[in-house]
Amino acid sequence: MASVTPTLGAARRIVVKIGSALLVDRATGALREDWLSGLAADVARLRAGGAQVILVSSGSIALGRGVLGLAAGELALEHSQAAAAVGQIRLARAYEAALQPHGIVTGQVLVTLEDSADRRRYLNSRATMETMLSLGVTPIVNENDTVATDEIRYGDNDRLAAQVAVTCGADVLVLLSDVDGFYSGNPALDPAARRFDVVERITPEIEAMAGEGISGVSKGGMRTKLMAARVATDAGCAMAITLGSTDRPLSALENGAPSTWFLPQTDPQAARKRWIAAMKPRGELVVDAGAEQALAQGKSLLPAGVTAVTGRFGRGDPVTIRGASGTHLGTGLARYTAEEAKAIRGRRSAEIEAILGYKGRAALIHRDDMAT
Ligand SMILES: Nc1ncnc2c1ncn2[C@@H]1O[C@H](COP(=O)(O)OP(=O)(O)O)[C@@H](O)[C@H]1O
């Protein structure tokens, strides 16, 4: 879709993925604090320019294994889980210490694959991240390695970062790597490999060029970065791969350092609406004329405008929205269960707490969760 190369400067919401090899010294297992200070200065600069920044950081296992003195090489799952528990607490503290001097408040978000597969948890984590961002907090995200077992884990933070970017509707995802972009072959093995400035579309030919990593502390290599690129760009988010080991890698990217940009294939809103429209509804809401008019103006659906609720649906499930005459108005993700929706239909949002016994959300379906 986009033919112009995106820029970091124009981005509104940016997800930055930081690999273990950047943060943790491979020889000593120590945290590279100076590098992290440079990154923090870059984050502060982007924020000062009006962007919201989310950091997806690896490093818990690499840090933890150093602290625990575990042997080099592949770790048994239970050892990597224990190392993650030990390392994550230090990782979060390091980000806090690096960003605090810039007046930036950080918050830790640990997610598992299940959190994005289960719609309710997905919506919940999305709402929480949105709230954090609206409060000016910079989320520091990692996989919850301590509890994620082999079958249910991302295993690499490239794909996790892409999922976070899509979940949060980011317009740019930056993967800070140990390589300055995507090459026609693994540049560590093939000196003739050349870097692409831009990848417009991820074709099978492009996929065939991606190989494994060889660094020892990192996971995934270029394959998982391409998977991340596909997830991000299909949802309308541009993705860049650039060298992270320089002192101020994000400033360098802004100033034209070598990189590869993967172009978005659609715009984020359209992608999200298509995703919602394709879901199988679990129930139905009938709305009155006033609500129908509000929806036509792109507003959220409040309980006050709902006259009937049918079906069995949980929070986050898709429901059909119909007008009083039965016209199909769209599909949306309900923020309440069918039982709750029945209890609050026709009532003002201010009454929700008294009816349900907790504060709840003002809208029954938020406009961002609606395809009309
Ligand atoms: N086509 C390719 N272009 C660039 N790097 C590639 C390619 N194929 C394989 N690689 C390897 O992937 C590595 C980057 O992945 P990885 O080591 O997992 O980094 P990170 O720590 O950023 O997750 C590069 O250093 C390189 O050795």
Ligand SMILES: N[C@@H](CCC(=O)OP(=O)(O)O)C(=O)O
């Ligand atoms: N969640 C793991 C990260 C695994 C991972 O993707 O590592 P990397 O290839 O360095 O980004 C950790 O914090 O150690």
